[in-house]
Amino acid sequence: MFFFTVACLLVESAFALDVRSFEYYGKGQYKRDVSATGSPPYPTSSFPANPQPTGGACAGYWLENKKHQGLASFNTNAGSGENGTYQVFRNVKDFGAVGDGQTDDTAAIQRAISEGGRCAPGVCESSTTTPAVVYFPAGTYLISSSIIDYYYTQIIGNPNCLPTLLATPDFNISSGLGLIDGSPYQGSGPRAGRTGFGPTNTFFRQIRNLIFDMTQIPANVSATGLHWPTAQTTSLQNLVFNMNSANRTQHQGVFIEEGSGGFMTDLVFNGGLYGFNVGNQQFTTRNLTFNGCDTAVNQLWDWGWTYKSVSINNCRVGFNISAGGPSAVNVGSLTLFDSSIKNTQVGIVTSRTADSEPAGAGSVYLENVELENVASAVLGVNGTVLAGSSGAIVIPAWADGHRYLPNGPSEVRGTIDPSKRPGSLLDAEGKYFEKSKPQYGEVPLDQFLSVRDLGAKGDGTTDDTEALNAAVLQAERSKKILFIDAGYYRVTDTIYIPPGSRIVGEALASVIFAASPSFNDIENPRAVVKVAQPGEQGSVELSDLFVSTKGQQAGAILIEYNLASYGEVAGLWDVHTRIGGFAGSDLQTEQCPTTPNVTITADNLVQECIAAYMSMHVTKFGTGLYMENNWLWVADHDLDDARNNNTQITIYAGRGLLIESIRGVLWLYGTAVEHHVKYEYQFVDTRDIFMGQIQTETAYYQPNPDATIPFPEDVARFDPVFSPANGTNNADGWGLRILRSSNILGYGVGLYSFFNNYSTACSQVGAGATCQTRIFSVEGNEHSHDISIYNLNTVGATDMITRDGVDIASNVDNNSTFVDTINVFRISDR
Numbered sequence: 149m150f151f152f153t154v155a156c157l158l159v160e161s162a163f164a165l166d167v168r169s170f171e172y173y174g175k176g177q178y179k180r181d182v183s184a185t186g187s188p189p190y191p192t193s194s195f196p197a198n199p200q201p202t203g204g205a206c207a208g209y210w211l212e213n214k215k216h217q218g219l220a221s222f223n224t225n226a227g228s229g230e231n232g233t234y235q236v237f238r239n240v241k242d243f244g245a246v247g248d249g250q251t252d253d254t255a256a257i258q259r260a261i262s263e264g265g266r267c268a269p270g271v272c273e274s275s276t277t278t279p280a281v282v283y284f285p286a287g288t289y290l291i292s293s294s295i296i297d298y299y300y301t302q303i304i305g306n307p308n309c310l311p312t313l314l315a316t317p318d319f320n321i322s323s324g325l326g327l328i329d330g331s332p333y334q335g336s337g338p339r340a341g342r343t344g345f346g347p348t349n350t351f352f353r354q355i356r357n358l359i360f361d362m363t364q365i366p367a368n369v370s371a372t373g374l375h376w377p378t379a380q381t382t383s384l385q386n387l388v389f390n391m392n393s394a395n396r397t398q399h400q401g402v403f404i405e406e407g408s409g410g411f412m413t414d415l416v417f418n419g420g421l422y423g424f425n426v427g428n429q430q431f432t433t434r435n436l437t438f439n440g441c442d443t444a445v446n447q448l449w450d451w452g453w454t455y456k457s458v459s460i461n462n463c464r465v466g467f468n469i470s471a472g473g474p475s476a477v478n479v480g481s482l483t484l485f486d487s488s489i490k491n492t493q494v495g496i497v498t499s500r501t502a503d504s505e506p507a508g509a510g511s512v513y514l515e516n517v518e519l520e521n522v523a524s525a526v527l528g529v530n531g532t533v534l535a536g537s538s539g540a541i542v543i544p545a546w547a548d549g550h551r552y553l554p555n556g557p558s559e560v561r562g563t564i565d566p567s568k569r570p571g572s573l574l575d576a577e578g579k580y581f582e583k584s585k586p587q588y589g590e591v592p593l594d595q596f597l598s599v600r601d602l603g604a605k606g607d608g609t610t611d612d613t614e615a616l617n618a619a620v621l622q623a624e625r626s627k628k629i630l631f632i633d634a635g636y637y638r639v640t641d642t643i644y645i646p647p648g649s650r651i652v653g654e655a656l657a658s659v660i661f662a663a664s665p666s667f668n669d670i671e672n673p674r675a676v677v678k679v680a681q682p683g684e685q686g687s688v689e690l691s692d693l694f695v696s697t698k699g700q701q702a703g704a705i706l707i708e709y710n711l712a713s714y715g716e717v718a719g720l721w722d723v724h725t726r727i728g729g730f731a732g733s734d735l736q737t738e739q740c741p742t743t744p745n746v747t748i749t750a751d752n753l754v755q756e757c758i759a760a761y762m763s764m765h766v767t768k769f770g771t772g773l774y775m776e777n778n779w780l781w782v783a784d785h786d787l788d789d790a791r792n793n794n795t796q797i798t799i800y801a802g803r804g805l806l807i808e809s810i811r812g813v814l815w816l817y818g819t820a821v822e823h824h825v826k827y828e829y830q831f832v833d834t835r836d837i838f839m840g841q842i843q844t845e846t847a848y849y850q851p852n853p854d855a856t857i858p859f860p861e862d863v864a865r866f867d868p869v870f871s872p873a874n875g876t877n878n879a880d881g882w883g884l885r886i887l888r889s890s891n892i893l894g895y896g897v898g899l900y901s902f903f904n905n906y907s908t909a910c911s912q913v914g915a916g917a918t919c920q921t922r923i924f925s926v927e928g929n930e931h932s933h934d935i936s937i938y939n940l941n942t943v944g945a946t947d948m949i950t951r952d953g954v955d956i957a958s959n960v961d962n963n964s965t966f967v968d969t970i971n972v973f974r975i976s977d978r
């Protein structure tokens with residue numbers, strides 16, 4: 149998170165190291181070497197086909213019909229519904245919605261969201277104690293005004309038969325922004341004139357499986373499908389936006405003006421003025437289809453935005469990133485790949501020129517983009533800068549911005565060799581493999597087990613170690629899917645997840661909660677959740693889960709990943725670590741206040757706030773791992789502070805995400821790692837890693853203390869070595885450190901350092917990016933090679949890239965929109 153306000157905008161503005169050969173066939177046709185053993189394409193699932201539910205396509209979904217017993221463990225009314233106790237799961241029909249397309253269901257749906265003392269926009273900044281699933285059975289729900297979303301809400305439709313939100317012809321567009329308004333503008337109160345929730349603090353929410361039908365609203369009304377100014381741990385999945393497509397339509401599908409996202413996938417936009425009308429620090433988005441929009445994507449502003457597998461058809465404009473014009477380019481960067489633009493006049497409209505300002509902004513990287521019947525692929529201020537094509541062609545790679553190969557900068561606009569894509573990371577068509585979070589729509593209810601039925605309590609205090617371990621094993625042995633009902637499952641020893649496990653959480657509120665002396669030895673770290681033992685092979689599917697700690701847990705490695713998946717893919721979707729900052733953690737304002745005015749040393753550092761050793765470790769054994777929308781977060785503020793004021797706190801967690809997989813083969817779609825001591829991402833002796841928008845933030849307290857304390861150097865886990873901070877050396881943790889690794893591909897990398905000892909003066913425009921000296925390190929001399937980073941955006945770092953101790957890219961050469969931007973950074977073959 150970072151509370152960053154943009155003066156805005158529209159609203160009021162074993163390693164058989166199978167180095168697979170990669171072949172490149174002219175014109176951007178990627179092709180795998182299919183002769184290699186164990187090659188992709190990966191099967192969509194390595195799990196056995198389940199029996200189909202009876203009742204046809206609209207059959208009840210397991211989630212709808214199961215026993216609802218999720219707990220909001222630290223809610224003073226914790227419970228699971230029934231008699232006035234806090235209800236996590238809410239079926240809109242239980243609140244009076246009819247879903248017949250005739251009855252106005254607005255009020256009933258709103259009740260399902262609001263009831264139970266939940267965290268409402270405008271009056272509540274955040275809360276972790278009032279999570280909810282708001283479920284829509286199949287049906288057409290007529291609405292006449294905006295549905296207002298609350299904090300910590302998962303809105304889920306029946307994926308077997310998408311429910312429709314049907315706006316009435318006279319839908320009240322003054323009632324909010326959108327059929328669903330994720331954060332309505334406030335007329336009065338503490339957030340008057342602003343969105344109801346702070347956009348960069350709007351976490352823990354999803355919307356899945358819905359059709360937004362706006363077609364009855366007249367085209368001349370500026371109607372919005374969804375207003376979604378959000379931050380990390382938010383996602384949209386499997387939504388359709390049907391807009392009025394009459395001439396001069398004013399409809400827009402998704403509107404975002406601020407925030408620090410986030411992830412979106414599997415969205416379809418039909419008609420309208422804009423599919424996306426969006427601005428945000430960063431987002432990862434994939435599998436988006438735009439049909440017959442005027443402008444598919446109107447990019448209001450950004451630092452970095454990753455677009456993968458986008459299909460634009462029959463629009464006038466694909467992407468308009470020209471906001472601000474050449475004198476004040478608003479869009480930091482755009483990364484677009486594995487996509488197509490067809491029957492559309494203009495692919496991308498840019499305002500970047502040889503002397504546009506800021507010089508680094510408007511950075512564009514295109515790779516494997518197909519065009520057909522496109523007059524101008526890239527249109528600049530004075531006409532076409534990259535020609536389109538009437539016939540079908542592929543742009544192998546094209547780049548516009550500041551280039552370091554590996555030294556620079558050079559200012560280049562034009563074609564560039566495409567990435568050498570490791571075959572291990574590709575699908576049958578040569579695109580980077582992708583796979584959406586499984587929702588198990590086809591699986592009948594009797595194929596699920598619930599941990600609470602199997603004896604786990606999830607009340608935040610009972611020791612659930614044995615019950616949880618037994619439940620995981622029972623589910624795996626019986627080939628069933630384990631449902632972890634919402635709740636905090638306190639564990640005192642490791643939870644082992646064997647190959648073959650499929651585990652799903654509820655409401656983003658299923659938390660494995662480490663609280664034990666066994667996780668508190670800073671010299672002998674121990675895994676809280678261990679996915680497979682070293683040497684084990686197979687696959688797992690884990691989704692919507694949190695791993696957290698209670699109080700001092702100086703030796704806790706929250707997730708240790710050892711599983712080897714060959715020729716199949718294991719996945720972690722929405723699996724997060726959250727360390728401190730929530731009710732029940734004993735790591736809140738009271739215990740861990742900020743102390744910027746006290747010089748922190750090893751002697752006065754608050755030991756009780758040493759909350760974790762490492763968020764996640766992919767060991768040498770782990771391989772074939774797909775990660776999507778994961779946030780490894782050490783809390784910078786208290787989400788449940790009594791003053792309800794985003795009060796900052798100081799929590800110490802040693803390390804973020806360490807990957808030392810020998811074989812590599814990892815996909816990181818939409819991952820973010822924040823506020824750890826020594827590094828956020830560290831890759832050691834690994835290879836074949838795809839990253840599609842990664843994002844980091846340095847700990848706000850650094851360099852008081854700096855990264856040398858409180859964690860002693862762990863040589864076995866390749867800790868970076870820091871010299872104590874002094875006037876010339878900040879000794880802040882690394883955002884990204886790559887050591888002796890190869891075939892590392894980053895499509896959008898945002899490494900941010902906003903603070904110095906809790907002051908943001910160092911990151912303000914004109915301050916010279918002095919929050920920390922260095923932020924991104926590539927080490928290992930010739931052992932680190934074939935590294936390609938597209939659209940590197942840094943904040944507050946004097947030097948953007950450091951190679952073997954030498955700074956090679958100064959921020960002042962790459963001034964951009966608040967961030968500093970490098971379009972292409974490559975270290976090629978040794």
Ligand SMILES: *[C@@H]1O[C@H](CO)[C@@H](O)[C@H](O)[C@H]1NC(C)=O
Nearest residue numbers: 217227228229230231232233
């Ligand atoms: C709710 O109240 C009813 C009637 O008093 C009782 O039978 C039921 O057991 C209660 N349920 C819970 C979860 O307390």
Ligand SMILES: *[C@@H]1O[C@H](CO)[C@@H](O)[C@H](O)[C@H]1NC(C)=O
Nearest residue numbers: 293294319320321322323324
């Ligand atoms: C539309 O919503 C606004 C804001 O809630 C309200 O003031 C107004 O009365 C509504 N209009 C109608 C016609 O209901």
Ligand SMILES: *[C@@H]1O[C@H](CO)[C@@H](O)[C@H](O)[C@H]1NC(C)=O
Nearest residue numbers: 365366367368369370371398
């Ligand atoms: C839209 O068009 C209708 C019919 O021409 C007209 O009555 C209405 O005022 C227009 N609305 C807006 C917002 O322009």
Ligand SMILES: *[C@@H]1O[C@H](CO)[C@@H](O)[C@H](O)[C@H]1NC(C)=O
Nearest residue numbers: 367392393394395396397464
């Ligand atoms: C839309 O506009 C185009 C071009 O101005 C015109 O040819 C067409 O007839 C219009 N369509 C409708 C339905 O008004």
Ligand SMILES: *[C@@H]1O[C@H](CO)[C@@H](O)[C@H](O)[C@H]1NC(C)=O
Nearest residue numbers: 386387414415416435583584
């Ligand atoms: C992309 O999204 C569409 C629409 O939701 C879906 O049908 C399709 O399966 C998705 N493609 C992939 C590769 O997931």
Ligand SMILES: *[C@@H]1O[C@H](CO)[C@@H](O)[C@H](O)[C@H]1NC(C)=O
Nearest residue numbers: 443465468470471472494497
């Ligand atoms: C692109 O957006 C700008 C506003 O930012 C607008 O003025 C311009 O007309 C748009 N360009 C095209 C080709 O639609």
Ligand SMILES: *[C@@H]1O[C@H](CO)[C@@H](O)[C@H](O)[C@H]1NC(C)=O
Nearest residue numbers: 474500501502503528529530
């Ligand atoms: C665009 O054309 C105008 C008029 O010819 C010229 O003055 C200007 O320098 C051109 N800008 C760019 C970026 O080429």
Ligand SMILES: *[C@@H]1O[C@H](CO)[C@@H](O)[C@H](O)[C@H]1NC(C)=O
Nearest residue numbers: 744745746747748851852905
């Ligand atoms: C931290 O900031 C405070 C307040 O500006 C200052 O007094 C103190 O010296 C700083 N400490 C360090 C170690 O930078």
Ligand SMILES: *[C@@H]1O[C@H](CO)[C@@H](O)[C@H](O)[C@H]1NC(C)=O
Nearest residue numbers: 741742743744745746796906
């Ligand atoms: C640190 O000192 C400054 C200047 O005296 C003061 O404004 C601020 O409130 C202090 N901060 C804390 C957390 O005590």
Ligand SMILES: *[C@@H]1O[C@H](CO)[C@@H](O)[C@H](O)[C@H]1NC(C)=O
Nearest residue numbers: 338790791792793794795796
């Ligand atoms: C909340 O924080 C703001 C800014 O730091 C401060 O002005 C305000 O007084 C605080 N409110 C409360 C209730 O603590």
Ligand SMILES: *[C@@H]1O[C@H](CO)[C@@H](O)[C@H](O)[C@H]1NC(C)=O
Nearest residue numbers: 870871872873874875876877
């Ligand atoms: C500060 O630390 C750096 C890195 O260890 C060292 O090179 C430099 O000499 C030190 N400077 C001072 C003033 O101590």
Ligand SMILES: *[C@@H]1O[C@H](CO)[C@@H](O)[C@H](O)[C@H]1NC(C)=O
Nearest residue numbers: 507913914915916960961963
């Ligand atoms: C970048 O911005 C800094 C001030 O933040 C300024 O000193 C520097 O000259 C700028 N660099 C370029 C190349 O304009």
